[in-house]
Amino acid sequence: MLIAVRNKKKKDEVEILEVRTGKIIVKYILVLAQDGERFVPKKFRKIEDEKEITLMPKESLKLLRSDTIYISKDHFVEDILNLFINMLKSYGAKFDFISLCKFCLIDNRINTKGTPYTYRSEPICEICAKSEITKDLTYKGIKDTKLAEKLLKRYSDVDRVLMVFDPKFDPTKDSSITMYDRIDSSPLDIKIYKISDLDIFDEFKDRFASRGINELTPVQSIAIDKGLFKGNNFLVMSETASGKTLIGELSFFSRYKKGDKLLYLSPLVSLSLQKYEDFRDNYPNNSVSLRVGLSRIAENPKDINRSLDSDIIIGTYEGIDQIFRSGGSINGISTIVIDEIHMLQDKERGPLLDSLISRLYVLYPNAQFIGLSATVGNPKELSDILKMELVSYDKRPVPLERHVIFCTGHGGKLYTISRLIRKENSEISSKGHRGQVIVFSNSRKNCHSLAEHFKTRGINAAAYHSGLPFKDRREIETKFWKGKLDAVVTTAALAAGVDFPASAVTFETLSMGIEPLKIFEFQQMIGRAGRPTFHDKGKAYLLIDPQEKYGEVSEEEHCFYLLDNKSEKVDIQYDRDISLERTLSIISTFSNLSVGDIKNNFEMGFAPTFDTEFIDFLRKEGLIEIKSDKVNITKFGRIVSSNFLNIPHALFMKKFNGEDVREIIFQTLPFPNTYLTSKLQAILKIDSSSLFSGTTLEKIYFQNRKQALSKHGEEVLINLLTEFFACGCKDAPYCNCPKIEIGKRLLELRKAKLSPNRISEEFRKEYGLKIFSADLINWLDSAIRTLETAEKIFGLYGKDKQRRATIKEIEYIVGR
Structure with missing residues (x-):
């Protein structure tokens, strides 16, 4: 293959390159003289293996006629190109045109796949474009080029890509440059029900209307079609702000009669407190109570109703489970809603929740179970194990843009977040709402320091976390909903309990404490951006410092791990100690059980095959007793189970005879x-x-x-x-x-x-x-x-x- 390029330093020289497998084998230098409307050969040289040989000018004609000459138009100005073409025509030489990368030529390479990109106003091939980007990012300490390569395909301009990684770059000027991807909102072709058409009591229709709820969301409508009002058990899996909670409310109030109770379980004290207040506000004619573990160190909310005779009982998993493990009961439960049921995948709390759900099925065989979940990696398997019909809707209520912004140091992050908050505040949605931001940080202390920093920049921000007095949290929530706050700064730990109408979320860090965020935590956090009744779209901004590390993993690497990976599968691993605790929880919840009863309950959910050795061990250690083939809990076993005590730890306490109880x-x-x-x-x-x-x-x-x-x-x-x-x-x-x-x-x-x-x-x-x-x-x-x-x-x-x-x-x- 012969390729013709012009030596830009010498007007009358053209280089003819003989190329094989992308490498320049021989270079011919043709010095030309103008003869009217064409060039003619004046001098001819050959360079091969770094040796230069002078040839007769007429020998160039043989070369030009030997094969098609591919002319790199980018290397010629128009008048010189025309003279060269006329020469080839006059000698009967075949020619065609080709686009070459000059950066390849510098490295003595030829890439004939074209130059779809530009760099410094010059055409450049994909290989060289990526090479230039990698060199620049490596110099800046950035290892991962995924975002850069995405931007290169989008803009075809290396300079524009590198601008994103420049410390002086302002992402608020052109947010399209930092956008990693966009998750669109495209509703399914389903029937949307109006509240007025539902088969529920008029009193509750009025309640929904007073909250501005006149029609159902897609996932709520799907649940109706699948038999929500027929008492079917459902695993509802959809994005944040899609209306999952209302499905549980509809289930309960669709067949409510005096004496019926709704049991609402959540993983967090803060989320339970929020639901407690929400239900009290939304259903003033119904009694609402709360059962959560209270702190002995931090301040607790005042005037909480803890009665188990209320119409609606809200509690944390452990708060409710403790009632049953202590030998207590709750009568009249007709509907059980398990919020954040994907917490089954939590290493520590997953087995406890799995055990609780299995026992609830036995305690309340006629109740309707509604599990509310974020997206997980094995939805059908999870719904089958939980004995629930899957109601899945994976479309967001509004589109979500996900942005990656590189910053230099912590100061660079704060500067950028401030600008992003101001930008959001300046924008009004088509629904008439001003943009507001949730800023996620990794500790309560940082929440306060960041909020104070933003205040010094003229931004009305507040720290929001579970360590605040209940009254202060409610005040912040009210201000945000009324648009009186520009931003709240909170932690990943409270992501499930943050119910703010934010147009955007920003990540000051991708960790909680020192631990990198898990995928399901990240999904919950970005799900907080954008509400259909407030915003046209949501935005999530991930701020990355290339020098920041979480253990051995860089912040940059973890960023793309979170963005590129889908939700994890829910799977629970049981070891012997966990199996012993599960066995004890069954015996402490029920009485006069046969070993067969225990086995049947044990093997529900994710648990492995039951082993009678568990019974033998618990009996030997005085945790249970067996009389007339009936198994019951002992006083010691009751203390251990009701306090969620690890059995080896319980045995250590039982045998402890030391003086320093701190041990x-x-x-x-x-x-x-x-x-x-x-x-x-x-x-x-x-x-x-x-x-x-x-x-x-x-x-x-x-x-x-x-x-x-x-x-x-x-x-x-x-x-x-x-x-x-x-x-x-x-x-x-x-x-x-x-x-x-x-x-x-x-x-x-x-x-x-x-x-x-x-x-x-x-x-x-x-x-x-x-x-x-x-x-x-x-x-x-x-x-x-x-x-x-x-x-x-x-x-x-x-x-x-x-x-x-x-x-x-x-x-x-x-x-x-």
Whole structure:
């Protein structure tokens, strides 16, 4: 193949390139002289294997006639091109045109697939375009080129693509540049029902109308068609804000009669509180109650109705389950709604929820079960296991744009988020609503610092999380719904409970605490963007710092993992301890069971095959008793099951004879989350921020003894090692001793009446360690519940000394 290109530095020179398999084998230099309307050969040279040979000009004619000459038009100006073409015609040479990439030529390559892209106003092939992008992004510390390649296909302009990754780029000027993809809203061809046409009492039709609900959404209409009013059990799977909750309400009120009860289960205290308020507001003629676990450390909501005789009973999974495990009952339940049922995939809570659902089916065989779920990876399998008919609608109520924005450092993120909030606030939807934003961060503390930062920029923002007093949360919710707030800053932990009409969500981080977001958490969070009655579309902005890491994974890598992967499958793994707890929960809920009864209930849901060894073990350890072939719970078993106590931990408490009852906390409840501050990471030259990750422990305990540190770095390291790593165990630093020592220090500070925030600050100052106050509050609450359970066990077995010590320790932790 022969290709003709013009040497731009020399007007009268043309290069004829002999190409084989994309490589230039021989280069011919043809010096031309103008003869009227054409060129004629003046000089002719051949370059092969870096050797140049001078040839007679007439020999060029043989070359030109030997094969078709492909002319790269991009390398010629028009007048020179015409003279060259006329020469070829006069010599009877065949020619055609081709588009070549000059960047390939620089590397002595030829790409004949065309140059569909531009770079610096020059045509460029796909290979070179991607190569130039990769070089630029690598220089900026960006490894993943997925977004760049998507943008390249969209814009065909390398310069425009690279502009996205420029620190000075303003994404609010042209949001189409940062858009990773768009999830469209395209309703199915289904019948949409009006509220006035439904077969429910007029009183409830009026209630719905007063809330502005005059017709059903698509997923609600599908449920009606599939037999919602006939009492069928449903697994309702659809996007956030598609109206799943109303399906449960319709089910209950469609056949409501005096004495009927609606049981509404949710995973979070905050979500349960919100539903409690919503149901009280929406159904003032019906009694509503709430059953959740209350904190002994944080402030709790006041004036809560906890009666089990209410028409509508709302509670967390554990709050309701504790009633049954304690031997209690709730009469008259006709409808059971299980919100966020995809929580079955949670490693810790999934088995507990699976067990609860299985027992509810036995307790209330005539009730209608409605499971509400975000999208999961195995919907049909899940619905079959749960014995529910699948009602699936995967279309969003409004389109959703997903954007990726690269930022430099935390300051760059804050600057960009501020601009995005202002942009949203300046836009009015066709429904007449101003844009508002939910900003997701990774801790309660960050929620407040971000909200304060935005306020200094003239943005009306508020921190919103479950640690706020109930009254404050309600005030923030009301302000947002009335459009009096530009933005709220919240955490991923509250994503399921955030019910704000936001036009956009932004991610200041892709973690919760220090853990990277899971796919189902991410899906819930982006689902908060855009409401059909408020907005024309929703927007999700993921802000990425190429230097940020979550353990060994970069923020950039995790971003594209979340964007490119669909929902995970729900699957629950049972080990022996979980199976023992499930068996005990069945026996504590019911009485006078046969082994066959227990087996039948155990094997419902996701559980494995029942093993009678579970019964033998529980009986041996005094958790159950068998009389006349009937199995019942013992007092010890009741304490263990009703407090959701891990059975090995329960046996440890039963056998405990020590004097320091704090040991129960240290052995059964090690403090889970301790991190290095970014300052300490820099001093010790450690990438991972988790104190107990293998990498961190190795570098702190071994490598840093050999590394040259600053004097300050040595002092910090010595303080850390002597305070928490001085046990001398042969397994150090991988033993549990450092976690126990941290727990001891936390309780010492609490005993000195320091608040969780003050304790967090002390750890930061003294040791360069980061402890989130929310994690600490949860741990202290768990410690209190653990000690309260231990106190009951000590009382049961006559261990008065340990019982009195436990009561005293609880008072210290509570802060009396």
